Amino acid sequence: MKSPSLWMSSIGLSSLAVAAASGWFAATMFAGPATSKEPRFPQLTMDQLDARQKPLGEQVMKVSSVGLAGPYNPMMRSPVLGQKLFDLFAYLRWDTSVPVKLNEFAIIIIGRQWRSQVEWFAHAPLAQKAGLSPQIIADLKANKRPANMAEDEATVYDFVTELTTTHKVSDATYARAKKIFNDQQIVDLTAVAGNYVMVAMLLAMAEESTPPGKEAPFKPGEP
Incomplete structure (x- = not known):
């Protein structure tokens, strides 16, 4: 079992956290949260949780570096769903068959596509810690196909990007993946990408952003 850190420190006992490649949606669709209105989901604290929410909240607090913030805040509003997620x-972060470096790479590919402040803030450091090159991370953040990727990294980038932007995987891309990954790994890679699409959607809907005092990774007007 891989040990939790940062966001999946923030995402889970087993965690949480979950799309789409460069520039496939206009940046304006992912504008930051409005500042002139009440939050869509006021931040919950442990003492505000009811009997249905508290068991999940206690699990989250054991592993989360951001407490009940990020995706956990809206998740608490649907505690049965939140527990299942x-x-x-837990599997998609700590027990997946995909090597951690490639798993985190897939997550930040999704985070970049969605310009998800929280996903990038949480997972770019985890990807680097797992061994992904800082230059690859920088290229991805700049909305470019990273240069100098190893074969497995390039395969993950192309597989995830093609699936999330064209809604299919070509025979050529699938054949490349089969040279590197077994069937379980291909299924797990697909699932982690789709999972972080869902997380990005949840964060966007709830207008969740980076923790207070922390700089947002993506600035207004950037692609």
């Missing part, structure tokens, strides 16, 4: 992401 928490358990699913």
Whole structure:
């Protein structure tokens, strides 16, 4: 079992956290949260949780570096779903068959596509810690196909990008993946990408952003 850190420190006992490649949606669709209105989901604290929410909240607090913030805040509003997601992401983060470096790379590919401040803030450091080159991370953040990727990294980038932007995987891309990954790994890679699409959607809907005092990775007007 891989040990939790940062966001999946923030995402889960087993975690949470979950799309789409460069520039496939206009940046304006992912504008930051409005500042002139009440938050869509006021931040919950442990003492505000009811009997249905508290068991999940206690699990989250054991592993989360951001407490009940990020995706956990809206998840608490649907505690049965939240618990099932928490358990699913335990596998997708800590027990997946995909090597951690490539798993985190897939996550930040999704985070970049969605310009998800929280996903990038949480997972770019985890990807680097797992061994992904800082230059690859920088290229991805700049909305470019990273240069100098190893074969497995390039395969993950092309597989995830093609699936999320064209809604299919070509025979050529699938054949490349089969040279590197077994069937379980291909299924797990697909699932982690789709999972972080869902997380990005949840964060966008709830207008969740980076923790207070932390700089947002993506600035207004950037692609």
